Amino acid sequence: DSAAKRETDSDEPDDLSLKVKRPKSDNENGRGLGAKDSEPKNILSGFSTSKVLSDSAREKNIFVHGKLADQEAVIILEKTPIREDTLAELLSGSTLKLELKNDIYSTYRLQAPSHLNEIKTTVVCPATEKHVKKYQRQESSLVEETGEDYQSITLPYIQKQSFSVQWVFNILEKKAEADRIVYEDPDPKVGFVLLPDFKWDQKQVDDLYLIAIVHPREIKSLRDLTSEHLPLLQNIFVKGKEAILQRYNLPASKLRVYLHYQPSYYHLHVHFTKLGYEAPGCGVERAHLLADVIQNIQSDSQYYKTRTLYFPLRADDGLLSKFKEAGRL
Numbered sequence: 001d002s003a004a005k006r007e008t009d010s011d012e013p014d015d016l017s018l019k020v021k022r023p024k025s026d027n028e029n030g031r032g033l034g035a036k037d038s039e040p041k042n043i044l045s046g047f048s049t050s051k052v053l054s055d056s057a058r059e060k061n062i063f064v065h066g067k068l069a070d071q072e073a074v075i076i077l078e079k080t081p082i083r084e085d086t087l088a089e090l091l092s093g094s095t096l097k098l099e100l101k102n103d104i105y106s107t108y109r110l111q112a113p114s115h116l117n118e119i120k121t122t123v124v125c126p127a128t129e130k131h132v133k134k135y136q137r138q139e140s141s142l143v144e145e146t147g148e149d150y151q152s153i154t155l156p157y158i159q160k161q162s163f164s165v166q167w168v169f170n171i172l173e174k175k176a177e178a179d180r181i182v183y184e185d186p187d188p189k190v191g192f193v194l195l196p197d198f199k200w201d202q203k204q205v206d207d208l209y210l211i212a213i214v215h216p217r218e219i220k221s222l223r224d225l226t227s228e229h230l231p232l233l234q235n236i237f238v239k240g241k242e243a244i245l246q247r248y249n250l251p252a253s254k255l256r257v258y259l260h261y262q263p264s265y266y267h268l269h270v271h272f273t274k275l276g277y278e279a280p281g282c283g284v285e286r287a288h289l290l291a292d293v294i295q296n297i298q299s300d301s302q303y304y305k306t307r308t309l310y311f312p313l314r315a316d317d318g319l320l321s322k323f324k325e326a327g328r329l
């Protein structure tokens with residue numbers, strides 16, 4: 001059957017709108033849960049919950065803090081979208097329990113076959129306190145950061161306090177996720193790796209989400225970009241869009257291509273999401289369109305070094321405290 005075929009097809013899919021590649025999860029980073037994560041064992045059976053950090057009935061997800069084999073962990077569970085290509089199987093292969101019937105209206109509980117009822121699960125282990133805070137639901141405040149604020153407040157803070165980018169180096173060095181790479185330009189100055197973001201399960205293009213991670217290692221964020229980086233940015237923009245058109249049959253006009261400021265991980269990367277999909281962090285207070293970034297730098301090489309930039313910070317973010325201490329909030 002076609003669903004089973006897609007599960008076993010590893011390379012070029014026949015239907016580009018429904019590319020499915022089973023992850024081989026060759027996790028060689030030597031941290032966390034070890035190298036055999038793709039084996040069908042339930043590592044989560046030993047998870048003990050300390051706290052639900054946030055949940056959303058609308059987004060159908062839950063973020064939970066707890067312990068996994070004596071290590072701090074965060075797990076994210078998320079119900080996946082219902083796919084058109086498995087709809088016929090879902091309708092014919094399920095059982096239905098009637099809840100109510102009234103005139104022409106009736107509601108049911110449908111029990112789907114287990115392979116059509118999966119929950120996308122993300123595990124962060126060992127998780128730092130910063131991870132726990134990141135996923136905790138809380139109020140945000142908009143911060144106004146001048147170029148000087150960046151130098152005196154933000155830069156010293158991120159040099160000490162930011163998340164490890166080991167996972168990024170693992171990707172660039174092919175130590176992890178090598179089988180997931182969609183496109184690579186290996187040039188050390190203008191090159192990058194394009195691959196699916198781990199928030200995307202690649203089962204449908206509706207919520208397409210890829211990231212382009214640059215090969216140069218010294219660019220932390222938008223703030224570091226000058227005209228020197230235009231060839232890199234233009235290369236990502238042109239080749240990233242081309243690769244997505246080839247692989248997923250999605251034209252540039254259907255893409256939202258942007259950078260986050262502030263990012264969580266200070267190694268320059270660009271987000272490619274499908275227009276119309278409300279990816280977390282795609283709002284105007286955090287996302288900067290790559291097309292705008294390129295134009296702004298073309299008109300002023302120092303644009304992102306000197307402009308005041310605005311971004312939201314969570315209530316218990318250490319950087320917010322630094323802005324308060326400096327009397328900037």
Ligand code: GTA
Binds near residue numbers: 122134167260264280
């Ligand atoms: N392929 O190992 C990885 C990996 N990691 C560790 C992060 N990313 C990875 N991709 C691969 N492999 O889009 C991705 C992230 C993110 C990008 C980094 O790299 O998914 P950023 O530096 O701008 O950081 O981008 P950002 O956007 O803050 O990070 P993130 O994790 O996306 O968090 C934003 C919000 O999204 C969270 O606060 C949370 O509300 C939500 N979110 C995060 N993860 C999930 C999830 N798994 N499911 C649902 N919602 C999530």
